[in-house]
Amino acid sequence: xxxxxxxxxxxxxxxxxxxxxxxxxxxxxxxxxxxxxxxxxxxxxxxxxxxxxxxxxxxxxxxxxxxxxxxxxxxxxxxxxxxxxxxxxxxxxxxxxxxxxxxxxxxxxxxxxxxxxxxxxxxxxxxxxxxxxxxxxxxxxxxxxxxxxxxxxxxxxxxxxxxxxxxxxxxxxxxxxxxxxxxxxxxxxxxxxxxxxxxxxxxxxxxxxxxxxxxxxxxxxxxxxxxxxxxxxxxxxxxxxxxxxxxxxxxxxxxxxxxxxxxxxxxxxxxxxxxxxxxxxxxxxxxxxxxxxxxxxxxxxxxxxxxxxxxxx
Amino acid sequence: xxxxxxxxxxxxxxxxxxxxxxxxxxxxxxxxxxxxxxxxxxxxxxxxxxxxxxxxxxxxxxxxxxxxxxxxxxxxxxxxxxxxxxxxxxxxxxxxxxxxxxxxxxxxxxxxxxxxxxxxxxxxxxxxxxxxxxxxxxxxxxxxxxxxxxxxxxxxxxxxxxxxxxxxxxxxxxxxxxxxxxxxxxxxxxxxxxxxxxxxxxxxxxxxxxxxxxxxxxxxxxxxxxxxxxxxxxxxxxxxxxxxxxxxxxxxxxxxxxxxxxxxxxxxxxxxxxxxxxxxxxxxxxxxxxxxxxxxxxxxxxxxxxxxxxxxxxxxxxxxxxxxxxxxxxxxxxxxxxxxxxxxxxxxxxxxxxxxxxxxxx
Numbered sequence: 001x002x003x004x005x006x007x008x009x010x011x012x013x014x015x016x017x018x019x020x021x022x023x024x025x026x027x028x029x030x031x032x033x034x035x036x037x038x039x040x041x042x043x044x045x046x047x048x049x050x051x052x053x054x055x056x057x058x059x060x061x062x063x064x065x066x067x068x069x070x071x072x073x074x075x076x077x078x079x080x081x082x083x084x085x086x087x088x089x090x091x092x093x094x095x096x097x098x099x100x101x102x103x104x105x106x107x108x109x110x111x112x113x114x115x116x117x118x119x120x121x122x123x124x125x126x127x128x129x130x131x132x133x134x135x136x137x138x139x140x141x142x143x144x145x146x147x148x149x150x151x152x153x154x155x156x157x158x159x160x161x162x163x164x165x166x167x168x169x170x171x172x173x174x175x176x177x178x179x180x181x182x183x184x185x186x187x188x189x190x191x192x193x194x195x196x197x198x199x200x201x202x203x204x205x206x207x208x209x210x211x212x213x214x215x216x217x218x219x220x221x222x223x224x225x226x227x228x229x230x231x232x233x234x235x236x237x238x239x240x241x242x243x244x245x246x247x248x249x250x251x252x253x254x255x256x257x258x259x260x261x262x263x264x265x266x267x268x269x270x271x272x273x274x275x276x277x278x279x280x281x282x283x284x285x286x287x288x289x290x291x292x293x294x295x296x297x298x299x300x301x302x303x304x305x306x307x308x309x310x311x312x313x
Numbered sequence: 314x315x316x317x318x319x320x321x322x323x324x325x326x327x328x329x330x331x332x333x334x335x336x337x338x339x340x341x342x343x344x345x346x347x348x349x350x351x352x353x354x355x356x357x358x359x360x361x362x363x364x365x366x367x368x369x370x371x372x373x374x375x376x377x378x379x380x381x382x383x384x385x386x387x388x389x390x391x392x393x394x395x396x397x398x399x400x401x402x403x404x405x406x407x408x409x410x411x412x413x414x415x416x417x418x419x420x421x422x423x424x425x426x427x428x429x430x431x432x433x434x435x436x437x438x439x440x441x442x443x444x445x446x447x448x449x450x451x452x453x454x455x456x457x458x459x460x461x462x463x464x465x466x467x468x469x470x471x472x473x474x475x476x477x478x479x480x481x482x483x484x485x486x487x488x489x490x491x492x493x494x495x496x497x498x499x500x501x502x503x504x505x506x507x508x509x510x511x512x513x514x515x516x517x518x519x520x521x522x523x524x525x526x527x528x529x530x531x532x533x534x535x536x537x538x539x540x541x542x543x544x545x546x547x548x549x550x551x552x553x554x555x556x557x558x559x560x561x562x563x564x565x566x567x568x569x570x571x572x573x574x575x576x577x578x579x580x581x582x583x584x585x586x587x588x589x590x591x592x593x594x595x596x597x598x599x600x601x602x603x604x605x606x607x608x609x610x611x612x613x614x615x616x617x618x619x620x621x622x623x624x625x626x627x628x629x630x631x632x633x634x635x636x637x638x639x640x641x642x643x644x645x646x647x648x649x650x651x652x653x654x655x656x657x658x659x660x661x662x663x664x665x666x667x668x669x670x671x672x673x674x675x
Binding site (some may be wrong): 208210211213214215216217218219220221224228229232233 | 363364365384385386387390391392394396398399400401402411412415416459460463
């Protein structure tokens with residue numbers, strides 16, 4: 001078969017179109033990631049940052065490279081990784097962050113599924129309006145929305161006073177909603193919910209309704225129609241939503257900062273602390289790398305489990 | 314007692330009456346067809362049999378039980394949907410096993426029953442394929458197998474062949490007849506294709522505007538249509554407006570407007586002066602350059618060929634009578650040495666026997 005004459009031009013055009021985002025990602029994503037990976041093996045500087053690898057003579061302005069084949073041991077180290085594994089507190093923090101992100105993802109899924117179903121099944125006009133309402137919060141600033149939650153959950157809010165009044169009837173001591181794990185989860189769910197709704201809606205909207213008729217006709221009750229037909233067909237949407245919620249939630253630091261108490265710190269907070277407060281860039285880099293690796297590991301396990309499941313059928 | 318009895322069923326959607334006081338019964342083992350143009354109510358009636366719609370009034374008695382308000386999943390009735398509605402995430406075998414699983418058939422029994430059905434529809438080697446890997450005809454067979462596997466009392470088929478091309482459709486028609494004989498399950502078939510209905514059915518209910526116009530065996534529907542609608546809808550038919558002149562014992566005389574008198578078979582309730590129409594199928598009319606006038610049972614008219622439709626095996630001739638009336642007739646293309654008998658503007662003669670057509674009053 002002869003190749004179409006436009007094949008070469010097409011390939012060139014393809015490169016041309018993808019070049020700008022590619023260059024952008026190389027400079028602002030791949031390169032910083034490499035720099036960070038390198039930083040993880042270096043020593044912290046005396047006043048924060050990194051221990052310099054070069055020295056500038058203040059009088060001559062001449063720059064000398066300090067790191068050589070003989071001295072590299074003074075500049076590169078595995079110590080930062082060692083520190084991560086030596087103290088159980090870091091691993092615990094990782095596990096807690098995974099738990100927060102996982103719980104957030106689960107709650108988002110449970111809340112978003114019926115909502116997405118409802119949106120997908122309503123008529124065109126209502127559907128557009130509901131989708132607009134879902135993305136409406138994006139029109140206001142993220143921090144302002146989290147601050148709003150501080151007010152809602154704060155001890156003086158109507159909500160807190162009503163809740164505590166209600167608990168009082170049963171003789172339960174007043175609870176503080178703000179600065180707790182509860183507040184962090186509420187914040188995480190609130191911020192990420194649209195990222196679960198949108199891919200689920202996009203998936204459910206495409207479902208062929210005659211399949212549900214067929215299932216019912218063949219003897220499936222409402223639960224079986226959901227579990228045997230709708231759910232398995234919506235899995236691509238579910239996975240997309242899970243990824244869009246779980247990964248950002250795992251790295252979140254603003255919400256635990258604002259809504260969380262002393263015991264609801266997440267990895268994001270620790271990384272931020274290392275870079276901005278302690279100014280220990282090497283250890284901050286180690287934490288970032290471990291976070292990325294653990295997410296990749298999780299994705300690999302999920303993909304492996306998925307392929308195994310398929311083979312079993 | 315009939316397996317299925319529909320008694321005085323009415324279904325309205327707002328102001329529109331989709332099914333208007335329909336009563337009919339279907340015998341066990343029958344291949345029964347609901348035939349009619351779109352909007353005649355046949356699909357609504359089918360959906361009521363499946364349970365997706367509830368009648369506003371009337372009863373649907375299946376095997377002695379009124380199922381009018383029983384939900385679809387609780388009826389021993391399965392449907393072959395127009396678009397097949399196969400589950401895309403399940404293999405052929407899993408699709409066919411679905412109704413068995415829903416009915417709680419023991420796992421040990423399922424595989425055997427699925428294999429049996431796969432064999433019935435000749436899809437054994439496709440058991441592990443997914444629907445998107447199958448051709449249209451194969452998907453059709455999976456849909457039928459899936460609907461049959463749990464041995465429903467009634468199998469509903471909603472225009473199941475309409476998505477297939479003509480050749481495949483004919484092949485599937487033969488398969489459907491064979492399969493129905495084999496499994497012995499009662500089929501209720503919905504179609505707007507009169508050819509399909511005639512070829513497949515034991516009996517046909519021709520529907521129009523929510524009502525049954527005529528319910529009969531295919532050959533009776535075709536040869537003795539009860540109304541202009543049925544005559545016109547089923548096959549090609551000349552409808553010649555006529556007035557009854559005289560009613561005799563074995564034939565009656567009618568005057569075809571502007572053409573002349575002819576004899577027809579008498580119909581019950583006819584009286585002189587009544588208006589009606591003579592239905593004449595094209596293949597029942599004799600056509601020739603000249604025709605011997607030795608049969609007193611025949612009536613003859615002269616005309617010329619107005620148009621020819623050459624179809625290969627036959628040619629349809631539209632003949633214009635002397636007074637300008639157009640009559641459709643057909644001849645097999647059996648002329649030796651020639652493609653067809655006549656060309657446009659050839660002078661011809663038409664003839665038909667008194668019992669060639671069928672008179673409809675009204």
